[in-house]
Amino acid sequence: MSDPQPGFSTRQVHVGEDVASATPRATPIHLTAGFTFDSFQQGVDHFGAGVGFGYTRIGNPTTDAVERKLASLDGGTSALLVASGQAAVTGAILSSAGAGDHIVVSDHIYEGSRGLFLDVLARFGIETSFVSDIRNAQAWRNAIRPNTKVLFGETISNAANRLLDVRQVADIAEEHGIPLIVDSTFSTAYLQRPLEDGAALVVHSTSKFISGQGAVIGGVIIDGGHFDPARDGARAPHLVAPGAHGDASAAEKHGGSARLGWARDVLVPRLGPSLSPLNAFFIGQGLETLSLRVREHSRNAAVVAAWLEAQPAVASVDYVGLPSHPDHDLVERLLPRGAGSVFTFTLHGGRAAAEHVIESVQTFTHMTHLGDVRSLILHPATTSHVHATPDRRADVGVHEGTLRVSIGIEDVDDLIADLDRAFAGLPTEAVTA
Structure with a gap:
């Protein structure tokens, strides 16, 4: 006798799961909360070494494909898509600064970012100083303190169109072993690539030019791969210390991309500003033009x-x-x-x-x-x-x-x-x- 047919409720859940394999020309949308493991060992490898995909909050094939394209266009080693441009700024700052630290910021920035620094990060114990004369190298140097962990600016400012001389400020950051983070939303990688001029991280609101159609919200952090444990570890001890469970440090796992690696492995999974794969798909479509x-x-x-x-x-x-x-x-x-x-x-x-x-x-x-x-x-x-x-x-x-x-x-x-x-x-x- 043949096995009895599963019940109605079982069939409505499981029939059709064995989707035929095919290779789409467009990046497919993996719109799923999680991914099945083909074997016990596959689950072990994913949670132990980060192999493959297990849960979309941690990683997703659609998102991964778009991240690789974004990193390539900006000249970076890796990219991390998040839920908005503000999430990208937050993640980039917190990858290097924490309670008791200080950041130096161009006074010519988006008001939402300014509010983030003064209203939110201040409550986390991160103090902000602003530089008004952003073309004055000495003004940047004078604002730096022993506990300064980040310099931050925008390529083209809102609203007066002030330009940040990325190379000049990156050289100052290099002098002090501090990462320069640049919001490049207004210029995009097509007009300017701050990583090539020495910035450590670049952020974009992908909701803007990158998407182009005004339909979806998103943000991205892109790492230039410049982290050096011997040079930068003292100012970023969380990147060279073992993880909370005694596992390898971000520097050991990700090398020069330790800042983004820590944000991907620790910050975003814990805080949760993950991007929907549907939004990632639309961002990827925008990138093509x-x-x-x-x-x-x-x-x-x-x-x-x-x-x-x-x-x-x-x-x-x-x-x-x-x-x-x-x-x-x-x-x-x-x-x-x-x-x-x-x-x-x-x-x-x-x-x-x-x-x-x-x-x-x-x-x-x-x-x-x-x-x-x-x-x-x-x-x-x-x-x-x-x-x-x-x-x-x-x-x-x-x-x-x-x-x-x-x-x-x-x-x-x-x-x-x-x-x-x-x-x-x-x-x-x-x-x-």
Whole structure:
């Protein structure tokens, strides 16, 4: 007699699990919480030596494929995808700093990162000092203390488009045996690769240009592989000491990528900011056209910025690609492929003029995002920088008449026409100072 057929409930769970093997052209989405082990030994090898995949919070084939591509494009040894850009910044900082430590940060950074340092990391016992004159090497040196564990900056700042001279700051970090962590979201690996200029880690909000479509949230940490236990171990004892259970240290297991290895093995699994493989898939799809989109973004932005600078209604344009920008002299060396596509401009008419433009544009989308294929517009003083003091806003170039734009890949003539229509409706007194 043949074996009886399993019951209804058993069949609804198990029938169809033996999926036919096939090789897809696109990266497949492994949308699963965990993975089966083919043998007892396979489970032993996974949990003992990290071989293969066991649980998506720890690792996933879809995520792994995208991480390898991200690491390659930025010139890194390894990458770690996490749930958001803020998670990437947090993980990168905590890979080197802990309670009782100090970090030195560019004053020209995303307000969300600033809030992370002052509101959250301060409660963890990590103190932050800010450097305003980021092109002054001595200002960075003067801020460093014996317990400083990280230098941090952004390639292109939000909102005034200040450029970080990565090589200069990386050399200072090297002098003191401190890792430089760089947020390269605005430039992407296509325009600039900070690891090649000496940064230890690079982070991106993959929600922005890397994804491009504005549909998913994610972040990534990329390691340059520069960790040297003999040189850097004293400032990062957790990376050279045995693990909590007496296992090998991060340096022994991961070599020059010990910082990222520790974040992958310890920090992210314990804190849990893991990325969904579905989001990883969409990020990977965006990566396939990154160079094409960023090239077009930058070309359009250069044209729009030059047009804005010539308008009577505009008091100033903070776009580093323009000769009028204070950091323009660095562009040829740092951004030879393009100066990015997110910048601000300030209207003579103040908040009322800014509100009129936002309410009048039709091709630009009013939303708090950037790096989308669509052109976006925002009023920083009442959104991203609303909780900053007036002095703080002024220091970073955010005024009542300031608008931030993220230039997309539409036809540039349509973008200019959209702004021109909006400017045409401004009252006469708002057109000139």
